[in-house]
Amino acid sequence: MDISWDDARLFLAIAETGSFSGAARRLRIGQPTVSRRLAALEYAVGATLFRRSADGAALTAAGERLVPPAKKMAEWAGELHRAAESADNSPRGLVRVTGSPYTCFDVLAPFAGHVSRKHPGLRLEVLSTVQYLDLARGEADLALRTRPPTNADLKLVYTLETRNAVFVSKALKAKLPRKPTLQQLPWVAWSPPFEAVTPNPQLESLIPDFKPVFTTDNFLVMVAAAQAGVGAMVLADVRHRFSQDRGLVPLDIDLGPYATGQVHLVCAKSALDIPRVRKVSELLVEELEYTKRR
Amino acid sequence: MDISWDDARLFLAIAETGSFSGAARRLRIGQPTVSRRLAALEYAVGATLFRRSADGAALTAAGERLVPPAKKMAEWAGELHRAAESADNSPRGLVRVTGSPYTCFDVLAPFAGHVSRKHPGLRLEVLSTVQYLDLARGEADLALRTRPPTNADLKLVYTLETRNAVFVSKALKAKLPRKPTLQQLPWVAWSPPFEAVTPNPQLESLIPDFKPVFTTDNFLVMVAAAQAGVGAMVLADVRHRFSQDRGLVPLDIDLGPYATGQVHLVCAKSALDIPRVRKVSELLVEELEYTKRR
DNA sequence: CAGGAGATATCCATTTTCGCATGACCCCAT
DNA sequence: ATGGGGTCATGCGAAAATGGATATCTCCTG
Numbered sequence: 279m280d281i282s283w284d285d286a287r288l289f290l291a292i293a294e295t296g297s298f299s300g301a302a303r304r305l306r307i308g309q310p311t312v313s314r315r316l317a318a319l320e321y322a323v324g325a326t327l328f329r330r331s332a333d334g335a336a337l338t339a340a341g342e343r344l345v346p347p348a349k350k351m352a353e354w355a356g357e358l359h360r361a362a363e364s365a366d367n368s369p370r371g372l373v374r375v376t377g378s379p380y381t382c383f384d385v386l387a388p389f390a391g392h393v394s395r396k397h398p399g400l401r402l403e404v405l406s407t408v409q410y411l412d413l414a415r416g417e418a419d420l421a422l423r424t425r426p427p428t429n430a431d432l433k434l435v436y437t438l439e440t441r442n443a444v445f446v447s448k449a450l451k452a453k454l455p456r457k458p459t460l461q462q463l464p465w466v467a468w469s470p471p472f473e474a475v476t477p478n479p480q481l482e483s484l485i486p487d488f489k490p491v492f493t494t495d496n497f498l499v500m501v502a503a504a505q506a507g508v509g510a511m512v513l514a515d516v517r518h519r520f521s522q523d524r525g526l527v528p529l530d531i532d533l534g535p536y537a538t539g540q541v542h543l544v545c546a547k548s549a550l551d552i553p554r555v556r557k558v559s560e561l562l563v564e565e566l567e568y569t570k571r572r
Numbered sequence: 573m574d575i576s577w578d579d580a581r582l583f584l585a586i587a588e589t590g591s592f593s594g595a596a597r598r599l600r601i602g603q604p605t606v607s608r609r610l611a612a613l614e615y616a617v618g619a620t621l622f623r624r625s626a627d628g629a630a631l632t633a634a635g636e637r638l639v640p641p642a643k644k645m646a647e648w649a650g651e652l653h654r655a656a657e658s659a660d661n662s663p664r665g666l667v668r669v670t671g672s673p674y675t676c677f678d679v680l681a682p683f684a685g686h687v688s689r690k691h692p693g694l695r696l697e698v699l700s701t702v703q704y705l706d707l708a709r710g711e712a713d714l715a716l717r718t719r720p721p722t723n724a725d726l727k728l729v730y731t732l733e734t735r736n737a738v739f740v741s742k743a744l745k746a747k748l749p750r751k752p753t754l755q756q757l758p759w760v761a762w763s764p765p766f767e768a769v770t771p772n773p774q775l776e777s778l779i780p781d782f783k784p785v786f787t788t789d790n791f792l793v794m795v796a797a798a799q800a801g802v803g804a805m806v807l808a809d810v811r812h813r814f815s816q817d818r819g820l821v822p823l824d825i826d827l828g829p830y831a832t833g834q835v836h837l838v839c840a841k842s843a844l845d846i847p848r849v850r851k852v853s854e855l856l857v858e859e860l861e862y863t864k865r866r
Numbered sequence: 867c868a869g870g871a872g873a874t875a876t877c878c879a880t881t882t883t884c885g886c887a888t889g890a891c892c893c894c895a896t
Numbered sequence: 897a898t899g900g901g902g903t904c905a906t907g908c909g910a911a912a913a914t915g916g917a918t919a920t921c922t923c924c925t926g
Contacts, residue, residue: 286649323656325660343658344655351648354641354644355580358638361638365637
């Protein structure tokens with residue numbers, strides 16, 4: 279028996295996406311190919327690795343054991359990938375930066391404009407995701423995150439301390455009491471399936487019987503709602519070089535334990551050896567530094 | 573750019589065998605396939621990874637960087653492999669045991685007979701190698717070695733202390749002085765390319781101007797020469813259950829720092845989760861234990 | 867209960883990859 | 897000088913892997 283390395287990758291994709299078709303999409307191959315190759319792999323291993331059902335593929339006990347080494351292979355494949363990319367030593371090409379929807383919208387999108395003007399050879403791909411992409415595996419090159427990395431292969435490049443504040447439209451502020459409490463405010467927040475995304479859990483812990491007046495699964499819609507005066511939302515009060523006036527003003531309310539936060543610039547350690555990633559990282563640090571001085 | 577995991581394996585095989593054709597042999601594919609796939613990989617990476625020459629393929633600086641992550645992938649592929657094999661939970665099938673030529677000849681070959689008699693389902697593959705096979709990668713399942721493992725993924729299962737002695741044929745012993753010195757003896761030893769294999773370097777350090785009377789690149793030939801009275805050779809004086817009388821007798825000579833040695837039974841940590849490997853390991857420990865009691 | 871969405875499995879034409887045979891080159895030894 | 901053994905590269909026919917269409921099944925919904 280000999281497991282092809284590509285089959286290991288296939289196996290991991292199925293395990294992580296939870297379905298043959300999901301794995302096919304991730305690997306950009308056809309679903310029948312996934313089906314056949316996994317069948318061959320299972321035959322070679324002599325054990326069933328997934329239970330097929332109408333809602334996908336679930337790992338069996340035998341399959342479960344294969345996941346950790348396959349994940350490690352994926353990490354080192356990411357490392358290999360970065361080592362290969364360090365070869366072209368000119369800061370040009372595609373750099374993938376990930377962040378929360380808000381960060382992407384507020385910071386990274388205008389930053390991308392700045393980058394493309396200053397360095398025409400560099401292209402930015404901004405991946406707006408709720409869940410974390412795996413930087414070690416190379417699912418993205420750089421990330422702006424609210425929590426520092428736990429994985430030892432990742433590097434914390436820069437940290438910016440931020441103040442969080444409650445924002446409302448000017449019109450709404452005018453209608454509110456001079457010093458409103460958190461309970462008194464109408465809130466704009468996430469709808470399922472994002473109930474666990476900031477700031478929902480925080481607001482739920484601060485406000486008994488938290489009931490947002492407006493929910494959505496799209497961050498831009500949330501901002502638009504706040505701008506339209508529908509309700510209040512919590513945002514990091516970051517005034518960077520690209521800050522645009524969105525017609526939102528901060529309220530003088532104490533957010534308690536959530537009054538401050540951080541923005542961390544994170545990447546895989548070896549990613550900084552890739553010239554184009556290093557360049558973008560430097561530009562991003564420059565912007566974050568600039569923010570601090572204001 | 574996206575490096576296929578199989579291409580990573582291909583790259584590593586070329587890097588480690590030092591040639592396209594060597595890699596082809598190791599991976600059991602054709603040499604043209606290696607040539608074409610590497611060319612495609614280099615094109616994708618955008619850099620030359622190997623300098624082709626009449627005596628093989630040498631890594632370029634760009635290629636050099638890819639080796640460490642590729643090696644890590646190989647180790648985790650070995651781990652994956654063992655996890656997959658833990659699935660069949662009956663101690664039957666092929667177990668690959670490696671050792672020095674002498675160990676294979678003297679211990680493992682007769683031990684294999686013992687195993688196949690006692691456990692008909694188990695088959696032993698005895699790999700007689702001068703250089704170490706990589707247990708972490710799964711190039712073998714178990715190893716009898718003279719040095720303890722350094723890699724943290726490997727497990728030292730058992731250690732046997734041994735005494736080394738100088739052996740000659742009875743006929744030769746009769747012709748020698750009662751208490752011969754090391755210098756006086758005619759020696760049987762390794763020829764190139766095995767100059768650096770035990771016991772050559774040790775004898776060279778003990779005997780000024782060491783000049784063996786007979787050299788060979790094959791251990792069995794060495795033993796046969798000693799049996800024929802050609803000269804003396806250093807062997808571990810291990811009397812195990814399968815010891816055969818080879819007509820060789822020990823001399824009463826002090827080998828100084830080389831008078832004692834060890835035999836270590838080593839395997840990858842997770843290899844013991846494979847029932848058939850565990851079984852063979854237990855049987856082997858049993859034999860080594862038995863040796864100790866005599 | 868019917869129908870649609872989404873899952874895996876199978877059939878088959880097509881594309882891709884592979885291995886063999888061969889060529890070109892280099893080095894070393896006779 | 898020349899032959900032999902080693903290297904990598906290339907051409908071509910055969911084999912294998914792939915993808916699209918399709919079948920089948922399950923679940924959820926209207």
